[in-house]
Amino acid sequence: MKKYLSISEMAQYAGISRRTLIYYDQIDLFKPVKVGDNGYRYYGIDQYFELDVILLLKNIGMPLEEIQVFLKNRNVDYALQEFYRQRSKVDQQIEQLKDIRTSLDSFIERYETLKDFDLESITYSYRETESFVISDIIESGDTMDSVQIYGRFYSSVDSKDLFSGYPIGFLVDGAAFYKENFHTAPYRALVKIPDDRLHLYQLQKIVTRPAGYYVSGFMKDEIHHINTFNNRFQSYLKEHKLVLDGDIWELLWQDEATSELPEDQVFEVLIPVKKVSV
Incomplete structure (x- = not known):
């Protein structure tokens, strides 16, 4: 044998x-x-x-x-202890995979929207409240300072929120809308935070976009498109007897993940409005 x-x-x-x-x-x-x-x-x-x-x-x-x-x-006791511990680790991994799946679903939905976006379309619609964590003020002309502020801001945001698939946002003072190019105005960066995760962030760093009616549209980050966009939006407000009623909210739908060219960036601009009083 x-x-x-x-x-x-x-x-x-x-x-x-x-x-x-x-x-x-x-x-x-x-x-x-x-x-x-x-x-x-x-x-x-x-x-x-x-x-x-x-x-x-x-x-x-x-x-x-x-x-x-x-x-x-x-022995039996040790094996049970280790198998319970291993099961707990697997449960954590499952939750992490669920989070990744949720992020992937969000990115896919976002990029599917990009395939059919219309630079000519303007929408008047009701938007629900959303909450964001917000950066310090960023001056468009100061590149080095901007990099430092972005660095501090993004390092303070949990990766689960930063890479959730929801577009990164920006907040601009409403008065800048009447300037030739509101993209040169000071702004703050935004990352959307679900309500059940708001407790993870300092209250003074949270800003809420109020529920209400918004005029919105897509715009490319290129000077010709910005000027055209401004003119169309202002004409739309005048035609429909609407006036600006707050700050400008922007969402970066197309970013560096889908194009390496900055001029290819596509923003959705949301402007809170109200009817003109008669």
Whole structure:
């Protein structure tokens, strides 16, 4: 009866590579019962069971260093403790994957919208309240200062919110709307925060876009488009007897993820309005 298995035979049984078995030997996780004078590794038949345990633990996501500890402490109580702990880690990973899936859904919905956006269309609609965390004031002409402010701001926002898929926003004083190019006015950067996560941020850093009626439209970040956009919006307000009723809210729908050219950026501009009093 055969007493020993070669490394190739043991690898074939386990469905793993010879290289893996060599590595397990090197880190003292699973060693052959003997090494021949020729340097060949040989495994005992009963080592199947030990390798089965290692592969089981590896299959449930346990790191090799934790498997080493597990093998030295095997009993029912310890196994239960470690399996409960591993299940808790898996539950956390599942929640993280759910968050990633939600972000992906948001990005996909956002970029699907971009495929059909219309630079000529202007919409008058009711918008619900949304809350944002807000940066310090950014002066458009001061590049170095802007970089520093952006750096401080984005590092203060949780990545779950920063990369949620919702467009990054900007807030501009409403008076700038009547300037030739309101994109040269001072502004603040915005990141949308769900209501159940607002408690994670300082109250003074939170700003709310009020519920109400807004005139909105898409605009490219290029001087010709900005001027055309301003003229169309002001004409629309006049024609429909509407007046500006607050600050300018912008959402950056097309960003560097979909184009490396700054002039390709597409913003949605939302202007709160009210009817002209008669």
